[in-house]
């Protein structure tokens with residue numbers, strides 16, 4: 754779907770400079786939802802890969818020769834604690850992972866120890882992890898797009914480093930509590 758052969762970045766500014774200095778001074782970048790990255794807007798206000806202007810959000814003014822700022826490809830906090838990270842970034846879809854985790858947990862507790870049971874466990878855990886990974890891959894673009902008129906890419910990346918530092922111990926705590934509940938509390942109750 755994404756045309757990777759299309760010229761990106763390098764040819765744009767050069768063409769603009771040949772045409773007029775004024776256009777070169779007004780270089781702008783935005784997040785293209787179809788490319789899933791920050792791109793320099795072309796002469797038609799769209800994406801250099803040929804996507805229309807409607808697909809591009811935000812207007813980061815670029816200085817002469819300044820590179821297009823890039824968002825990290827993966828958000829660790831979005832991966833580890835999507836039900837918290839999502840709503841905090843206006844992405845309420847992250848809450849979906851809460852019932853998903855509860856479902857996976859109930860499957861892991863209820864299935865038998867035979868080959869079929871283990872296969873079922875592997876499928877449920879794999880699907881859950883792939884969904885979490887997919888959300889974490891799209892998270893930065895979708896989150897920055899919502900605040901791009903007031904938060905620069907650099908500011909956003911700094912904030913997400915704090916989120917990542919908090920997410921690791923929090924995820925470990927949640928996982929520890931779940932294991933304690935499943936392996937200690939429930940067996941003691943005889944369920």
Ligand SMILES: [Zn+2]
Pocket residue numbers: 785786787788789792800801802803804808
């Ligand atoms: Zn694009």
